[in-house]
Amino acid sequence: MARILVTSALPYINGVKHLGNLVGSQLPADVYARYMRGRGHEVMFICATDEHGTPAELAAAKAGEPVADYCARMWQVQKDLADGFRLSFDHFGRSSSARNHRLTQHMAGRLADAGLIEEVSERQVYSIDDGRFLPDRYIEGTCPNCGYPRARGDQCENCTKQLDPTDLIEPRSAISGSTNLEVRETKHLYLRQSLLRDRLREWIDSKTDWPVLTTSIAHKWLDDGEGLQDRGITRDLDWGIPVKRGNVIWPGMADKVFYVWFDAPIEYIAATAEWADANGLDDEAWERWWREDLGAEDVRYVEFMGKDNVPFHTLSFPATILGANYDGAEPWKLVDYIKSFNYLNYDGGKFSTSQGRGIFMDQALDIFPSDYWRWWLMSNVPEGSDANFTWDSFQGGVNKDLADVLGNFVSRVTKFARSRFGETIPAGGDYGPEEATVVAELARRLAAYEAAMEAIELRKAAQELRGLWVTGNEYLQSAAPWAAFKTDPDRAAAITRFAFNLIRLYAVLSRPFLPDTSEKMLAALFNPDASWPGTLAETLGTLAGGHPFTVPDVLFAKVEDARREELEARFAGA
RNA sequence: GGGCCUGUAGCUCAACGGUCAGAGCAGAGCGCUCAUAACGCUUUGGUUGGGGGUUCAAAUCCCUCCGGGCCUACCA
Numbered sequence: 341m342a343r344i345l346v347t348s349a350l351p352y353i354n355g356v357k358h359l360g361n362l363v364g365s366q367l368p369a370d371v372y373a374r375y376m377r378g379r380g381h382e383v384m385f386i387c388a389t390d391e392h393g394t395p396a397e398l399a400a401a402k403a404g405e406p407v408a409d410y411c412a413r414m415w416q417v418q419k420d421l422a423d424g425f426r427l428s429f430d431h432f433g434r435s436s437s438a439r440n441h442r443l444t445q446h447m448a449g450r451l452a453d454a455g456l457i458e459e460v461s462e463r464q465v466y467s468i469d470d471g472r473f474l475p476d477r478y479i480e481g482t483c484p485n486c487g488y489p490r491a492r493g494d495q496c497e498n499c500t501k502q503l504d505p506t507d508l509i510e511p512r513s514a515i516s517g518s519t520n521l522e523v524r525e526t527k528h529l530y531l532r533q534s535l536l537r538d539r540l541r542e543w544i545d546s547k548t549d550w551p552v553l554t555t556s557i558a559h560k561w562l563d564d565g566e567g568l569q570d571r572g573i574t575r576d577l578d579w580g581i582p583v584k585r586g587n588v589i590w591p592g593m594a595d596k597v598f599y600v601w602f603d604a605p606i607e608y609i610a611a612t613a614e615w616a617d618a619n620g621l622d623d624e625a626w627e628r629w630w631r632e633d634l635g636a637e638d639v640r641y642v643e644f645m646g647k648d649n650v651p652f653h654t655l656s657f658p659a660t661i662l663g664a665n666y667d668g669a670e671p672w673k674l675v676d677y678i679k680s681f682n683y684l685n686y687d688g689g690k691f692s693t694s695q696g697r698g699i700f701m702d703q704a705l706d707i708f709p710s711d712y713w714r715w716w717l718m719s720n721v722p723e724g725s726d727a728n729f730t731w732d733s734f735q736g737g738v739n740k741d742l743a744d745v746l747g748n749f750v751s752r753v754t755k756f757a758r759s760r761f762g763e764t765i766p767a768g769g770d771y772g773p774e775e776a777t778v779v780a781e782l783a784r785r786l787a788a789y790e791a792a793m794e795a796i797e798l799r800k801a802a803q804e805l806r807g808l809w810v811t812g813n814e815y816l817q818s819a820a821p822w823a824a825f826k827t828d829p830d831r832a833a834a835i836t837r838f839a840f841n842l843i844r845l846y847a848v849l850s851r852p853f854l855p856d857t858s859e860k861m862l863a864a865l866f867n868p869d870a871s872w873p874g875t876l877a878e879t880l881g882t883l884a885g886g887h888p889f890t891v892p893d894v895l896f897a898k899v900e901d902a903r904r905e906e907l908e909a910r911f912a913g914a
Numbered sequence: 915g916g917g918c919c920u921g922u923a924g925c926u927c928a929a930c931g932g933u934c935a936g937a938g939c940a941g942a943g944c945g946c947u948c949a950u951a952a953c954g955c956u957u958u959g960g961u962u963g964g965g966g967g968u969u970c971a972a973a974u975c976c977c978u979c980c981g982g983g984c985c986u987a988c989c990a
Contacts, residue, residue, distance in 0.1 A: 752949030817954040
């Protein structure tokens with residue numbers, strides 16, 4: 341039994357996430373975690389809300405709430421949606437937790453001890469009316485290059501020129517519109533990750549099996565311009581983790597907090613500690629996942645994220661991990677595999693929160709059960725390139741794959757059996773050469789499915805899973821128990837029994853993708869053994885004659901054309 | 915500007931130097947009647963974006979041109 345640590349990129353706290361966010365980290369991570377649990381491995385699956393930073397403060401202000409209250413409320417909203425999509429986190433934490441405060445401060449202290457922290461004095465724009473420093477992109481003004489009146493302080497969206505906030509003509513606060521701005525001197529801590537450049541490169545170069553998307557982004561950052569740049573890890577904000585060096589005051593850093601991108605990945609570790617706390621366990625329970633000197637030497641750590649997150653996970657966070665072990669005293673676990681994803685578009689354009697374009701997690705669950713979404717999203721997950729959601733494609737995937745191939749298989753088997761033999765699986769007859777042929781075919785496809793899941797090639801895995809379902813329909817057509825019933829009832833009984841065992845097999849194999857449906861299928865069989873198959877010949881004998889069953893309700897309702905058209909219109913956007 | 919990815923059947927994708935370039939959907943025909951008018955079988959359809967090169971052999975490697983996407987470091 342292996343031990344597998346799985347983390348999903350942390351969803352940001354400022355509102356309900358859309359399907360593009362879901363498909364790029366939480367959902368694939370869940371499918372992988374469920375698969376590994378199904379194989380009998382010990383899995384720790386961690387996620388949390390990412391709660392700090394300027395957008396959280398602004399969202400709270402807009403909602404008229406104290407930021408702590410806002411975050412607590414939004415955490416619950418996101419938790420409920422995660423439950424709705426059946427995301428099987430062992431713990432869904434919060435980056436604002438006491439655990440993360442302590443651990444982030446501890447890590448910063450270790451990095452300072454290692455000589456990897458530098459104090460840098462810089463000039464930042466301060467908005468007097470807003471009472472806060474403004475990140476570059478929260479300053480608007482006229483572009484000095486093209487005259488676009490709504491250029492942002494980091495870049496002009498119109499002419500794409502990179503800007504410095506001080507370049508802007510008539511700069512104003514993007515928050516309040518105030519022009520009462522001034523440049524102030526402020527001191528910040530920088531993580532000197534440039535000093536770790538060679539070690540990071542060596543480490544990344546050793547990961548020859550990582551997705552190209554992951555390594556190419558990492559290399560880009562290592563080699564671009566003058567190479568890996570040091571990064572500021574503190575901010576002048578109220579909401580966040582106070583800057584401390586371990587548990588002591590950091591001179592000159594009062595009233596500052598750590599940068600959200602410094603504390604967010606550390607929350608992976610802290611959330612595991614939160615998990616231990618929530619379950620009444622001691623520190624050893626979480627340390628054995630994260631500390632190579634305390635039991636984590638055999639852990640395989642896999643991270644899931646969208647491509648925008650890759651630089652932080654390939655460079656900054658590893659720099660923190662490596663730096664914190666400068667003296668060999670704290671060997672924290674480095675990631676073993678980074679699965680990164682491209683973006684999901686909505687009908688040819690980007691999902692957009694501000695324009696109300698696309699589908700958000702809460703809306704999705706109001707429209708269709710989570711398994712419908714899980715299936716379409718995973719069988720179209722943007723692995724190789726950006727993918728595109730259309731209602732037409734969604735309708736096709738649900739109707740053909742789920743309703744026709746899988747759902748109808750369960751329906752035809754259970755209804756045939758009930759009408760001919762009653763509500764117990766028929767005894768009589770034996771499996772013959774036809775079943776042996778199907779077992780061989782299933783074995784081939786199962787091996788391909790397992791290989792794809794091990795390699796985290798999820799589109800391919802979904803295809804192989806569908807192929808396994810198809811094999812059931814092929815078998816029924818060829819064995820034709822309805823015909824055999826008239827001449828050789830024992831033969832019909834054997835075919836039917838075999839088909840019931842296929843239903844059980846499909847329930848087990850489909851569980852990572854379709855947890856609710858899997859449960860319904862097993863329930864219709866009165867919850868037989870649901871362990872992953874060893875040998876197929878053996879596993880297809882699990883259900884014997886006399887075992888009771890019921891005909892389940894239709895597993896997947898078809899998406900009608902009228903329904904699709906209605907949804908297309910409703911989600912067309914502003 | 916620079917870097918990376920990408921262009922294969924009407925659509926979505928696979929094939930990672932080696933048998934006639936494959937699959938799902940869509941289209942056509944046949945079969946079955948257990949089933950959500952579901953399922954199965956057969957079949958139409960491609961000068962692999964264009965051009966050049968390397969090789970016994972190229973969708974695959976190299977060069978070039980054309981198209982699409984992403985990233986480019988203080989939003990997270």
